[in-house]
Every structure is written in C-alpha cells, then in structure tokens.
Amino acid sequence: MTGEEATREMPATPVPRRRRPPAGNRVSTGRVVALHAGVIALLLALQFVLPSYHHGVLARVLVLAVFAMGYNLLFGYAGLLSLGHAMFFSAGLYGAGLSIYHLGWSAPSAFAGGVISGAVLATAIGVLALRTTGVAFMIVTMMFAQVFYLTTLYFNVWTGGDQGVVLQQQARTIPFAGSTIDLTDPATRYFAALALFSVVLFSVLALVRSPRGRVLVAIRENEQRTTMLGYDTFASKLVAVVISGIVCSAAGAAYALLFGYVGSTFASVQYSILPLLWVLLGGAATTLGPFVGTLLMYYLIDLSNDVLAAWAPGWNFSAIGIVGIALILLILFFPKGLLGSIRERWVPWLP
Amino acid sequence: MAFGPHLLLAALEGLVTSAVLALMALGLSLVFGVMRVVNVAHGEFYMLGAVVAWWVASLVTGHPALGFLAALVISPLIVGAVALLAERLVLRRLDYNPEATIVATIGILYILQQLALTFYGPDARPVAAPFTYRVLFPWFGYSGYKLAVVGASVALLLVTWFVLMRTRLGLVMRATQYDRETAQAFAIPVDRVYAGVFALGAMLAAVAAVLIVPISQAHYLMGLDPLLLSFIVVIIGGLGSLRGTLVAAVLIGLSDGIISAFFQPTLAKMIATLIVALVLVFRPTGLFGTSAR
Numbered sequence: 001m002t003g004e005e006a007t008r009e010m011p012a013t014p015v016p017r018r019r020r021p022p023a024g025n026r027v028s029t030g031r032v033v034a035l036h037a038g039v040i041a042l043l044l045a046l047q048f049v050l051p052s053y054h055h056g057v058l059a060r061v062l063v064l065a066v067f068a069m070g071y072n073l074l075f076g077y078a079g080l081l082s083l084g085h086a087m088f089f090s091a092g093l094y095g096a097g098l099s100i101y102h103l104g105w106s107a108p109s110a111f112a113g114g115v116i117s118g119a120v121l122a123t124a125i126g127v128l129a130l131r132t133t134g135v136a137f138m139i140v141t142m143m144f145a146q147v148f149y150l151t152t153l154y155f156n157v158w159t160g161g162d163q164g165v166v167l168q169q170q171a172r173t174i175p176f177a178g179s180t181i182d183l184t185d186p187a188t189r190y191f192a193a194l195a196l197f198s199v200v201l202f203s204v205l206a207l208v209r210s211p212r213g214r215v216l217v218a219i220r221e222n223e224q225r226t227t228m229l230g231y232d233t234f235a236s237k238l239v240a241v242v243i244s245g246i247v248c249s250a251a252g253a254a255y256a257l258l259f260g261y262v263g264s265t266f267a268s269v270q271y272s273i274l275p276l277l278w279v280l281l282g283g284a285a286t287t288l289g290p291f292v293g294t295l296l297m298y299y300l301i302d303l304s305n306d307v308l309a310a311w312a313p314g315w316n317f318s319a320i321g322i323v324g325i326a327l328i329l330l331i332l333f334f335p336k337g338l339l340g341s342i343r344e345r346w347v348p349w350l351p
Numbered sequence: 352m353a354f355g356p357h358l359l360l361a362a363l364e365g366l367v368t369s370a371v372l373a374l375m376a377l378g379l380s381l382v383f384g385v386m387r388v389v390n391v392a393h394g395e396f397y398m399l400g401a402v403v404a405w406w407v408a409s410l411v412t413g414h415p416a417l418g419f420l421a422a423l424v425i426s427p428l429i430v431g432a433v434a435l436l437a438e439r440l441v442l443r444r445l446d447y448n449p450e451a452t453i454v455a456t457i458g459i460l461y462i463l464q465q466l467a468l469t470f471y472g473p474d475a476r477p478v479a480a481p482f483t484y485r486v487l488f489p490w491f492g493y494s495g496y497k498l499a500v501v502g503a504s505v506a507l508l509l510v511t512w513f514v515l516m517r518t519r520l521g522l523v524m525r526a527t528q529y530d531r532e533t534a535q536a537f538a539i540p541v542d543r544v545y546a547g548v549f550a551l552g553a554m555l556a557a558v559a560a561v562l563i564v565p566i567s568q569a570h571y572l573m574g575l576d577p578l579l580l581s582f583i584v585v586i587i588g589g590l591g592s593l594r595g596t597l598v599a600a601v602l603i604g605l606s607d608g609i610i611s612a613f614f615q616p617t618l619a620k621m622i623a624t625l626i627v628a629l630v631l632v633f634r635p636t637g638l639f640g641t642s643a644r
Contacts, residue, residue, distance in 0.1 A: 083453075128629070134449060135389050135453070136631055138389070138453060140628050140632060146579065147625045150620055150621040153617055318468065321465025321468075323458075324457075324460065324465060325458070325462060327455065327457055331445065332441065332444055332445065
C-alpha cells in the first residue's frame with residue numbers, strides 16, 4: 001500500500017471505533033450459558049450418531065474431563081500448580097470402588113463415599129501443603145501423592161496393588177423407580193458421564209463468575225495485593241483445594257462405577273501430569289478448555305499409537321514420547337492453550 | 352549372621368547408596384542453587400548415563416576395565432551435550448521461569464524415556480565391573496568394587512569442591528548464585544554460566560550412573576527412584592546449600608540401607624517420603640539451609 005492510500009484510509013482525526021461497553025456480567029451471561037448448553041446438547045446428540053468405539057471413548061473422555069476441570073480450578077484460576085492430583089482422583093476411585101468391593105455398598109452411596117474421601121483428603125493436604133508456595137508447593141504435593149501411591153501398593157491385600165480389582169456388573173446398578181439403571185450398559189454409561197460432566201461444568205462456570213472465583217484469580221495475579229485488600233487468601237486457597245479435590249474425586253468415583261476397574265496406576269505420577277497436560281492444551285482458566293484438551297490428547301495418543309505402530313514397527317513408541325513432546329511444544333509456543341489463544345484473539349467474552 | 356555383622360553389611364550397602372546419591376543430588380542442588388529451577392529430568396540424565404555406559408562398554412572389546420573406563424569418560428560427555436542442547440533449546444526460551452521449567456523438564460523426562468525405550472529397549476542390561484576383587488571380612492566377603500565406588504565418589508566430590516571454591520570458574524558460578532544481576536553487571540556471562548551449570552549437573556548424574564551400573568543394571572525406567580531420593584536429599588539438606596546436600600546424602604543413604612535391610616522397602620519409602628514432605632511443610636529451608644533469597 002502506498003503512503004497516499006494509507007492517508008486516505010486513515011483520516012486525520014481518527015473516528016473512535018465504537019466499542020461495546022465493557023461486557024458486564026448481564027451482557028454476556030446469555031451468550032455464555034447458550035454456548036455451554038450448546039456444547040452439552042451437541043454431546044447429547046453425538047450419543048445417537050457415534051459408532052460404538054468412539055462412543056465408548058467419549059464417555060471415558062467426559063469423565064477424565066471432569067478430572068481436568070477439577071485440576072483447572074486450582075491451576076488455572078487460583079494459579080496453584082499441583083503435581084499430586086492423582087491422589088484426589090484415586091481417593092474417589094478407591095473410596096467408591098473398595099466400598100463396593102469389600103463392604104458391598106450400593107452404587108450411589110459408594111459414589112458419595114468416594115467424594116467424601118476425596119474431600120477429607122483434600123482438606124488435610126490443603127492445610128499442610130498451602131503452608132508452602134511456588135516450587136515447594138509442587139514438590140510437596142508430588143510427595144504426598146507418592147506416599148498415597150505407595151500406600152495403595154503396600155496395602156495390596158485390600159487394594160489389589162498393581163493388578164487392581166474389577167467390580168462386578170451387578171454391583172454397578174442403581175435400583176430406580178421399579179427398574180434398575182445399569183451403569184455397564186454403554187448408552188446409560190454415556191448419559192451418566194454426560195450428566196456428571198454437565199453438573200460440574202455449570203458449577204465451575206457459576207463458581208468462576210462468582211465473587212469467590214474472582215478472588216481466586218486475584219490471588220493468582222497478585223497474592224500480596226489481595227491480602228492487602230482484606231481477603232483471607234489462605235482460606236480462599238484452601239476452599240479452592242477442597243473444591244478441586246471434590247471434583248477430581250467425583251471423577252474418580254464415577255470412573256470406578258462406570259468402567260468397573262480400580263488400580264494403583266491411577267495413583268501414579270503419570271496421572272498427576274496428565275490433567276496438567278490436558279489443561280495446558282485446552283487452555284488454563286477457561287471453562288471448556290479442560291474438555292477440549294482431554295478430547296484432543298486422548299485422540300492424539302490413540303491415533304498416533306496406531307500410525308506409529310504401522311509406520312515404525314519395533315520402535316516401541318508409546319504414549320510417553322507423545323506426552324513429552326506435547327508438553328514441551330505447549331509450554332514453549334502455546335502457553336495459553338487452544339481456548340486461551342482463541343479468547344485472546346477473537347472471542348474476548350469466552351469464559 | 353549375628354546382628355553386628357548384619358548391621359555392618361547394611362551400613363556398607365547404605366554407604367554405597369550415599370556415595371552415588373551424593374553425586375547425583377549435588378548435580379540437582381547445583382542447578383537449583385545457581386539457576387533457581389527444579390530439574391525434574393535429572394533422573395533421566397542418570398538413566399541416560401547408565402544406558403550410554405552400557406552402549407560404550409558393549410562396543411569396547413578386551414578387558415572389562417577398558418570398556419568401563421571408556422564409559423566413565425564418554426558417557427558424561429554425551430549426557431552433558433544432551434543437557435546443553437535441552438538447556439539451549441528449551442529452558443533458555445522459557446527465561447528460567449520456575450513453573451514453566453518444571454513443566455518443560457517433565458516433557459524432557461518423557462522424551463528421554465521414549466528415546467531410551469526406542470533405541471535401547473525395555474530390557475535391563477548389566478555392565479561388567481572393571482575388577483572382581485572381594486574384600487574378606489571375618490564374617491563375610493564384600494565386593495571390592497562397591498568400596499571403590501565409595502572412594503571414586505569421594506574423589507569426585509573433592510574435585511567438584513575444588514572447582515567450585517578454588518578456581519575462577521567456580522567463582523563465576525558462586526557469584527551468579529549469590530546475585531544474578533550484580534554478576535551480570537560485572538560482565539559475568541550469566542547466560543553461559545547457566546548452560547554450563549545445567550550440563551555439569553547432568554554430568555554428575557551420569558557419572559553416578561556409570562559407577563552404579565556394574566552393581567545394578569541399566570533400564571529405561573531406572574531414573575524415577577533416584578530422582579525422588581535426590582529431591583529428598585536436596586530438601587533435607589536445605590535448598591541450594593551444597594554442604595547440607597552432602598551431609599543429607601550420607602544420612603539418607605545410610606538410613607535407606609539400614610532401614611531396607613530390616614524393614615519392608617515399600618513401607619520404608621512411604622515413611623521417608625512422608626517425613627520429607629512434612630519437613631518441607633514445617634521447615635521449608637531444610638535442616639541445614641539458610642533462608643532462600
């Protein structure tokens with residue numbers, strides 16, 4: 001473009017572009033709720049069209065996305081990077097699974113048991129670990145999770161250790177209005193996963209748009225200033241850890257009930273790293289990011305395993321290499337994640 | 352065997368663990384002290400050191416000592432080069448942000464594991480010890496090589512101490528650790544010091560691995576336990592305090608050897624990890640550390 005054209009396009013007194021007034025809660029609430037309801041409606045519709053394999057995968061992804069959303073509450077909003085969230089997921093997993101396996105509890109009370117064990121554990125860990133900050137917080141959470149993992153191995157008489165325990169089908173049913181809801185049936189399983197996902201998604205949305213959620217973001221941005229403004233940051237962070245623990249243990253409990261397997265793999269370090277990866281990929285501090293990240297990563301690992309096994313047989317490619325490369329590329333070039341970047345560039349109202 | 356000799360045997364085993372742990376934890380402590388970042392991939396540099404040692408030793412024919420000595424020289428060099436590459440390509444671009452670095456080094460950890468799995472395979476393989484002399488105690492014979500490992504580790508620690516305290520290179524490192532900005536103002540190439548320290552830390556882990564590989568075998572998942580132990584040592588010793596790291600390595604190594612001789616290893620690890628987590632919660636500067644700046 002020549003200089004003359006440029007001057008013609010830019011008048012001497014620039015007309016201020018009429019920007020919308022800063023989107024207050026009332027302006028964008030409708031759009032935000034519509035977006036989330038739309039996502040859930042789409043997932044509901046997919047249940048009827050997806051082939052059975054992807055149908056099963058999506059049910060699993062929905063449960064794991066709940067895990068990621070719980071992680072995101074702490075990491076994305078409160079800015080606390082935990083490397084030990086596998087213990088909250090597996091607290092729910094074991095809390096629900098073992099109370100069915102050993103105590104013969106019904107599915108709903110086992111689910112409640114799992115969530116309560118997660119809440120109790122999260123409160124204890126939160127009180128201890130929140131005395132530290134930054135790098136020490138990461139190492140402390142990682143070590144507590146390692147203790148939890150070793151505990152599941154040590155008491156292998158009850159937990160089954162590495163082998164785990166398998167929950168029988170008749171234990172995973174809920175008597176309801178004269179008939180039974182069978183959680184092992186693929187369609188029911190999908191609906192149950194979607195129901196949990198929807199409840200958690202809207203709860204998270206409500207939380208992060210509430211004053212309490214704003215305080216968490218303020219702590220992430222500048223904790224000292226938040227303290228100076230008169231907020232009890234320790235209490236806010238503790239609440240965040242407990243809510244995050246509850247959401248993650250709900251995901252774990254649902255995983256035990258829906259997929260019928262409880263094992264110490266879910267307590268290992270890898271399951272503390274995975275939610276971090278999912279949240280980073282989808283976008284930290286976005287409500288839908290954890291789901292997008294979980295979905296993409298699951299299919300990336302799934303597809304690349306097939307492709308690499310076909311193209312380079314005998315190279316022993318496994319998920320770890322892909323997870324490693326994805327972590328480095330994300331943190332180097334894409335630290336805001338997918339939805340974070342979209343929000344920054346195009347859709348500023350994205351929650 | 353009576354209790355006394357049994358305890359001596361456990362203490363000797365613990366001493367070997369201490370020797371290797373001291374080298375490895377010193378590397379982690381140096382990196383943390385100077386660069387203020389936590390290198391989660393440290394255990395994988397150790398693993399890489401062992402795997403490269405196996406590879407080098409398998410190429411050299413003749414007396415096992417030749418292969419071992421070749422590995423002792425070549426393996427740290429290769430591992431140092433890999434670390435240097437990782438530092439230049441990844442860590443520097445993140446500007447050593449502590450949280451981003453942790454995520455990135457987790458990525459490096461997985462990539463190194465994958466590379467070892469691809470090119471080395473899932474098997475555990477040993478390297479022949481350079482000599483098989485047995486020291487005879489009145490109650491039992493003990494591997495002379497294990498005692499030599501302790502000696503070699505002490506010698507290497509002395510060399511490291513000399514470099515840090517008595518040479519210009521060490522002075523530059525200490526200055527950077529003490530105050531990065533002032534060091535830069537005095538024309539110390541902080542950027543290159545960081546790269547050097549990161550490589551040096553990885554090389555210490557690699558040397559530890561070469562020393563240990565004739566005793567335990569090289570395996571692509573061997574890095575995790577030493578990593579956690581090194582974390583424990585560095586934390587107990589006080590983050591960034593080199594002297595504390597050494598004292599803690601001897602303490603932890605000895606108690607690890609003695610506890611696992613008399614108790615179940617999983618229980619011992621559980622209790623040790625829990626105690627360390629609580630130390631970090633209630634005494635964040637460690638037992639010997641001064642308050643971190």
